[in-house]
Amino acid sequence: MANIYFTRAIQPENNQPHFLAKALIVDATGKILVLERSSTHPLFPHGADLPGGQVEHGETPLEAVRREIEEETSLSFAPSQLSVAFEHVLPHPDGQRLSYVCYAALVDGDAPEITLSWEHSSYQWLTPDEFMQQPITPRTDYPFAAAVHYISSLRHYVQQERPELL
Template identity: 35%
Template sequence: MTTSGGDYTAALPRKRMGSGVLFRDATGRILLVEPTYKDHWELPGGAVERDESPYEAARREVQEELGLSVSPGRLLVVDWVPPQPGRTEGVMFVFDGGVLDAPSTARIRLPADELRGWAWSTLAEAQQRLSPRLARRAAAAHEAAATAGTHYLEDGRR
């Protein structure tokens, strides 16, 4: 359906999107990064740019943040995030990065202007480092990776 002015979809609401990747080590810990511009740690990832798919954003962000060229696996989580003061609503995606071996881990290179560091974290440690919403999302992604499922969340909750 089009209007006399063209494509009606141009007037539909727009949602902010983000895309991240869940990497694990051989013991099941998850890889977190510490941004220079936030109080909490994050999963590797970031904003989906205009005309970019969430999957391509995940690939690009891992390259930019970790210096690793990887093709993430399947989708683990879709999380709708409600609006809050100073932020619009959004849709966040988490893809499976698989298990990083020691040689891959040794190749990690961080952009000093964006990230202070990175660390392997147990889920309990992640609860302390991540924002509450992202901690819930990371736990759901970790569970989905172990069960071959995909989870739909709202505000980090099923």
């Protein structure tokens, strides 16, 4: 499990980080939920996205990702259903830092119906291979690009080190 270097969000000030919490939601068949940002989304309109978003003042990343998942997809997860997959701290274009943590969550049964918020226009459940084929461009959201890399790394590890799991 990755180390978590922050526990509660603080309001961004000079050189204070922006905190994001995202989720890789996987159904019982191994498909990954991918959202498409709406044309009115302020960042990367029409881009591929994972459920999640800004960690609000006084909120933990886990609290934020649970709130964001429910707001954006109508899905609900108990804290025990979410585990840290990876986290990163990156320079942000405004000179601050962007810190994000990505959780993994498994959906019981088949892929459920999703009710989207205004932030997203569509969704799809992709196989890991389809997920890894998502285009990564300079306009791709950092957490989404990192998730594609993460899934690719897991696939490579299993193929090379644990082929019996396939």
